[in-house]
Amino acid sequence: MEKPSLPSGTRDFSPLVMQRRKYILSVMESVFVAHGYGALETPSLENLKTLQGKYGNEGDQLLFKVLNSGDYLSNVGEDILQSKEVKLLTPHIADRGLRYDLTVPLARFVVMNRNDITFPFKRYQMQPVWRADRPQKGRYREFWQCDIDVVGANSVVSEAELIEMYQAVFARLDLGVTIRINHRGVLDAFMGVLGNKEDWNTFMIVIDKADKIGYEGVVKELSERGLTRALGAWEWLWNSKSERGNEAKLALAANTAFMQCDTLTAALNDLRSIFGLVESTENVVLDFTLARGLSYYTGAVFEVEGSDGRLPSDFRLGSIGGGGRYDNLTGVFGLKDVSGVGVSFGLDRIYDTMEAANLFEGVGVDATATLVCAMDEDCLLFSSGVARALRARLSKVELYPGTPKLKKQLDYANDKNMGFAVIIGRDEMQANQVALKNLVTGEQTHCSVEEAIGQIASVNR
RNA sequence: GCGGUUAUAGCUCAGUAGGUUAGAGCACUAGCUUGUGGCGCUAGGGGUCGCCGGUUCGAGCCCGGUUAAUCGCCCCA
Numbered sequence: 001m002e003k004p005s006l007p008s009g010t011r012d013f014s015p016l017v018m019q020r021r022k023y024i025l026s027v028m029e030s031v032f033v034a035h036g037y038g039a040l041e042t043p044s045l046e047n048l049k050t051l052q053g054k055y056g057n058e059g060d061q062l063l064f065k066v067l068n069s070g071d072y073l074s075n076v077g078e079d080i081l082q083s084k085e086v087k088l089l090t091p092h093i094a095d096r097g098l099r100y101d102l103t104v105p106l107a108r109f110v111v112m113n114r115n116d117i118t119f120p121f122k123r124y125q126m127q128p129v130w131r132a133d134r135p136q137k138g139r140y141r142e143f144w145q146c147d148i149d150v151v152g153a154n155s156v157v158s159e160a161e162l163i164e165m166y167q168a169v170f171a172r173l174d175l176g177v178t179i180r181i182n183h184r185g186v187l188d189a190f191m192g193v194l195g196n197k198e199d200w201n202t203f204m205i206v207i208d209k210a211d212k213i214g215y216e217g218v219v220k221e222l223s224e225r226g227l228t229r230a231l232g233a234w235e236w237l238w239n240s241k242s243e244r245g246n247e248a249k250l251a252l253a254a255n256t257a258f259m260q261c262d263t264l265t266a267a268l269n270d271l272r273s274i275f276g277l278v279e280s281t282e283n284v285v286l287d288f289t290l291a292r293g294l295s296y297y298t299g300a301v302f303e304v305e306g307s308d309g310r311l312p313s314d315f316r317l318g319s320i321g322g323g324g325r326y327d328n329l330t331g332v333f334g335l336k337d338v339s340g341v342g343v344s345f346g347l348d349r350i351y352d353t354m355e356a357a358n359l360f361e362g363v364g365v366d367a368t369a370t371l372v373c374a375m376d377e378d379c380l381l382f383s384s385g386v387a388r389a390l391r392a393r394l395s396k397v398e399l400y401p402g403t404p405k406l407k408k409q410l411d412y413a414n415d416k417n418m419g420f421a422v423i424i425g426r427d428e429m430q431a432n433q434v435a436l437k438n439l440v441t442g443e444q445t446h447c448s449v450e451e452a453i454g455q456i457a458s459v460n461r
Numbered sequence: 462g463c464g465g466u467u468a469u470a471g472c473u474c475a476g477u478a479g480g481u482u483a484g485a486g487c488a489c490u491a492g493c494u495u496g497u498g499g500c501g502c503u504a505g506g507g508g509u510c511g512c513c514g515g516u517u518c519g520a521g522c523c524c525g526g527u528u529a530a531u532c533g534c535c536c537c538a
Contacts (some may be wrong), residue, residue, distance in 0.1 A: 008530080058536050061462090101538075129538085134462090136532060145538075205536085293537055303538095322538065346538065375496055410498035425496060439498070 009133075009141025017351075019364035021144075024173065024350055025126055028146050031168045032124040035161060037148050040123040042105040044130075048097045054104050054332070056293070062131045064141075065094040098130040102147040103329070103342065110151050110340075111333040119152030119338075126347070138317040138349050147323075149342030151330075156270050158341045159300045159325065160277035163284060166304055166321065166343065175354055176308035177320070178283055181274070182290035183300050184324070185267025189259040193233045203230050207237060208291040232258075237289050246275055246286040253288070270300060283307075292322060299325030302343055306353040315356050320349040367440070367459045368420070369396040371413040374403050375425035383424045386434060386449055390422065393453045413439055420456050 006012065013021060045066060052060050073081070076092045083089075099105055102125045110117060126146040135141055148165060150158040163179060170177045187204060194200040206221050213221070215238050222230055236256065243249045250268055253259060275281050292301045301324035306317065323343030330338045354360060370390055374383035380403065387399040398418075400409045406423065413421050423435040428446070436452045437444040438459075447455070 005529080055537085062537080131537080133537070134533095134535090135530095139537085143538085208537095319538070344538070349538085373497090406497050407494085408498095412498090414498045421498080423497075427496090435497090437497070442498085444497080 007141070009135035009139075011140065011142075020354075020360050021347065021351060023363050024347060024354070025146070027172045028126070028169050028345055029124070031165055031172070032148055035122070035148075035165060037122045037124040040106070040109065040125045041127060042099070042102075042109060042125070044098055044128070045096045046099050046105060046108070048091075048095055050108050051097050051100055051104060054296075055100060059100065062133050063100055064098040064130045064132050065090060066096045066098065068093055068095055099127075100131060101129050102127060102145050102344070103149070103326075106147070106149055106151070106342075107329045107333055107340075110338070111330050111335045114335060117152075120158075121151040122149070123151075124148045138352060140348055144347035146345040146347055147342055149340055151340040152338050153341075154339050156273045156300070157277060159270075159274045162302070162323070162341065162343045163274070163278050166302075167280070167283065169345065170304075173350070173354065174359055175306060175350070175357065176283075176310075177304050178285055178307040180285050180287045180290050180303045180305070181271070181300060182287055183267040183271050184297050185263040185270070185299065186253060186259075186288055187291060188267075189253075189261055189264040190230070190233045192261070193230055193258070194227070195229075199227060199230075203227060203233075204291040205293070207234060207289050208293065210238070210241075210289040240288045246271075246281060246284070249286045249288065267299075274300065292324060296326040296329055297324040298327040299341065301325075304343075306357070308353075308357045308359075310357040310359070311353065312356060315353075317349055317352055317356075319346070320353055321345045365417055366396050366419065368394055368456050369416070369418040370394060370398070370420040370422055370456055371409065371416075371418050372397065372399045373406060373409040373413075373421055373423045374400065375406070375423070376403050379403070379424045379426065379429055382429050386422060386424060389449050390453060390456075394456055410437075410439075419459060422452060 048063070048065060051063055055062070072093045076089065080088050080092060106123065106125065110121060124147065126144065128142050128144050130142050133139060133141060148162065150161075163181070166177070166179055190203065191197075191200055194203055202225055203222070206218055206225065206227075209221075210218055218234055218238075219231060222228065222234060236259075240249055240252055243252050250272060253264065254268055271286065275284070278284065290301060290303055292303065302322055303319045304321035305319050306315070321344055323341070325339065325341040327339045329340050330336075372383050372387040372390065374380045384399055387397055391397040396418075400412065410421060419439055421437040421439055423437060425435075428434050431446070433446050433448055434452055435444060435446055436455060445455075
């Protein structure tokens, strides 16, 4: 017999898990809507042309490609088939792939609909993305991103708004987080030290690991990669981390001679404005070592991680959200000078973090949920009428499908955390009443359907 | 793409230097209770020990291979 299994890195979500995931999604959505962001959905499949070349060299490898339909090998040249080179063959047999993130589809959408969109365009998008990465803790091959972006506005009002939306969502989820922020303009100031773009990129990759591998780790890796001339810059970055307070860090950068340039000045101004606009910067930490991988960021960058006191001390999951400003995103699709800024919420990691912090107790519990139990077949018709009457006035009412022993029906209600059982047998039917049992207290009374509705509805969660 | 670890019941796992019939908890079914759950007691069903091969009188256990899962590296939301 064939044992069923799932593709590596994918998961089923049970009703219990879905209840919690939907709870997170609904909190986010209400915050998004309250700030005027509109929903957008795009297809799971995109043309490979759209996706390729947007995520760096490694990114293309991580794209899930979808085979063409039909007899897709028939038009491939013999020489290509014989070469056994994947990179040569792939373009001939796969024209489409699964989306890798929500930002590139957004850019494509904006370019395709530029004439119909009112700018600034504020959209939210909550959909799964796929990466052919090796799965490990907190890393899945299919996972959900929840993105909010503002396209077509240069003002850092948007950056401030996004930070406040991060704060609003996590406050409502009751999850303590730290929002790290930096600005690419600060990092650009190191171009003078590095000399060329390639080495600068390498430098970004290495310093981005600072929290993971520590000061010595970065020194070691920079040396191994032949960037000893950047050790001074790294030294400065590392020291800046111990500066207390965002204002002090800004001042430090502003007063460091070797960094001075126009981009730095502009970046520090942006950061200063953002801090001024945000109501509270209590959980916003300026960190000059924050780089983030994606190459298209040009302004502020953000990263969120769980820092809740209820999390186990050894809990590490990487970031649960991130984003930044990108001035040239739609440029690759032919639309110049449209700036975008956005952040992403990683639903799966937020879930994992909340679960680790034990924050799901009570989520989705409806104390008024009611199960109607019919004692035997003769009571079913009457019971279904009662269920209908209850459902018209209450939020969640079920009629048990069938008439097994009461024990079984009550076990069912118990397992589903329902608040009440309405039991109907011959006696009740004859008296035109129901037996109303409070499943939390165990109390049971006989009453009319109207009275039952009143009693159930009076229970506040 | 590279390395470590693991693979025994539906789930989580135990299994003692290779030795008769492979165990526990949870879950499930039935009964204790002819119409009353969460707790309890009793009984029961359920496993070709991932797969293939080897060593041995004998393999869940040892060896080789294979597949899968998982953790980490590379890289990155």
